[in-house]
Amino acid sequence: MTDQAPIVIVGTGLSGYSLVREIRKLDKDTPVVMVTADDGVSYSKPMLSTGFTKGKDAEGLAQADTDAMAEQLGVTIRTFATVTGIDPAAHELILGDERLTYRQLILAWGADVVRLSLDGDGLDKVHSINDLLDYRAFREALAGGKRVAIMGAGLIGCEFANDLRNGDYQVDVIAPDAHVMPSLLPEPAASAVQTELTNLGVRFHLGTVVDRVDREGEGVALTLGNGDTLQADVVISAVGLRPRTALAAAAGLATGRGIQVNRALETSAPDVYAMGDCAEVDGQVLLYVLPLMACARALAKTLAGERTEVSYGTMPIMVKTPCCPTAVCPPPHGADGQWQVEQDGSDVKALFVSPAGETLGFAVTGRFA
Ligand SMILES: Cc1cc2nc3c(=O)[nH]c(=O)nc-3n(C[C@H](O)[C@H](O)[C@H](O)COP(=O)(O)OP(=O)(O)OC[C@H]3O[C@@H](n4cnc5c(N)ncnc54)[C@H](O)[C@@H]3O)c2cc1C
Known part of the structure; x- marks a missing residue:
């Protein structure tokens, strides 16, 4: 019965759309259904931290709407459809009251943002930006404001800091680390980025954390662990991502830091695969674009009948801090x-x-x- 069923892909981020593009290079006919909790608009997530530099708002960063993607790729896309479970024995995906039978299921449902538990009555001014809808909400919240506080000095915090300065915003970055991008860059390279961001006007508050965010006028006052306070109109929280594993674990799939798959992207359940930000591929969680593109190419071949293991070449990460161009291959x-x-x-x-x-x-x- 499942032979008649479609390939089902959960997620229309870079993973889902990259995979379906690769599938269609090899196989124009097999029915593919994509299911996404969001609006399915195609966009390049790395570009979210370049909006001001490139003079683009959320609409400008959108690349194609769902209907255009469905037609171009020859797939069915179900938007605002949230998966609530998987029944691997029955080969069924569960969406609330509905069950969708799959021939093969690919989990490409990304990672959740880490949310800090903060005190204060201004938490509605704290934005995490992990998709285009988040970015639209952030830009709307920023309208009329000029001051942004960023929690986190990792790659995403530093990129937003540079971009917002390019947009002439006042930027404060708060992080507990001794230097920026501690998990990515050795200290001399991190210091170079921090120096150039400081020269650009970014104010760093390192070695401390935000304890409270309280309403103050139209904006908020942030109270830091070191006792300092600072004001902002909007706060960005960029303190990390965690692969989405809960639904997979509840369905009995092996999970660790991500949904565990081997190099053929196979989970512990038959005909269920995972890739992108939600996956732990052969022990590695790589929340970047080049690994997911390599996975998409390998998995498309597997789905077309030629079981293929992913192999990663050199995968440099370009840090989008134009004030201090940076590339790293950890x-x-x-x-x-x-x-x-x-x-x-x-x-x-x-x-x-x-x-x-x-x-x-x-x-x-x-x-x-
Ligand atoms: C600001 C920013 C800048 C970045 N810059 C870079 C960079 O320069 N270079 C680089 O390599 N990487 C960068 N990254 C990381 C890179 O963008 C991600 O690794 C990549 O986009 C992840 O794609 P994904 O498709 O796996 O996940 P996502 O894009 O998160 O897509 C997940 C999809 O799953 C759907 N979904 C989730 N849960 C459910 C559910 N229960 N039911 C149905 N659908 C669901 C979502 O709606 C969405 O469609 C950046 C990330 C950010 C946030």
Whole structure:
């Protein structure tokens, strides 16, 4: 019976749409149904932190509406349809009262933002930005305001800081870390980015956290752990992402930091696959675009009948801080080695070299990027 059923993909983010594009290169005919909790509009998520630099609002960042995507790709797209469960034994996806039979099911439903538990009565001014609808809400909230406080100094916090300064906003960044992007960059490269962002006018409050957000006039007052207070019209929370695993775990699929899959993107349930921000592929959670594109290419072949394992080449991450161009390819987690650094002001070239002399990763800023 499931032979007649469609391939069902949950999620219309970069993972879902990349996968269906790859499927259609190999197979124009198999019915594909995409299910998404949002409006299904196609957009490039990395561009959300470039809106002011590129002079685009949420509408400007949208690439194609759902009808156009459905027609172009020859698929059915069900929008504002939230998956509430999976029944792997019956090969059924559960959407509230409805059950949708699948031939193969692909979970590409992304990651949730981490939300801090904060005190205060101004929490409605705190925005997390993890999709185009979030970005639209943020831009609407910002209308008329000029001051933005950003919680978190990781890649996303730093990119929004640069972009908002390019839009002439006053920007404060608050984070508990000693330097920016601590999990991504070695200290000399991080210092270079921080110096150039500071030169651009970003004010950093590192080594502390936000304790309270209280209403004050039209905006809010933030109380920091170090006792300082600062004012903002809107607050961005950029403190991390967590792969969505709850529904998969409830259905009995193996989960860890993400939905666990092997290099063929197979979960522990037959005919169920996972990729993108929700997946832990062979032990690795990689919340970036290049890995998901590699997964989409491999999985499309598997779905077309040629079981294929994903292999990742070198996958540099371009940090979108135009005030200090930066590219990084982190060494594998737990790799043995040391950073070797060449530096001239904010131009940094750092190579992570193993005891055998092999370069296992790099970070470059400024003219080296
Ligand atoms: C501001 C920002 C900048 C970034 N910049 C870069 C960059 O420069 N380079 C880079 O490599 N990466 C970058 N990233 C990360 C990259 O964008 C993500 O890794 C990628 O977009 C994830 O795509 P995804 O399709 O896996 O997940 P998502 O885009 O989150 O899509 C998830 C989909 O699943 C749907 N969904 C979720 N739950 C359900 C449910 N229960 N039922 C039905 N549907 C559901 C959602 O509605 C959505 O359609 C950035 C991320 C952000 C936020």
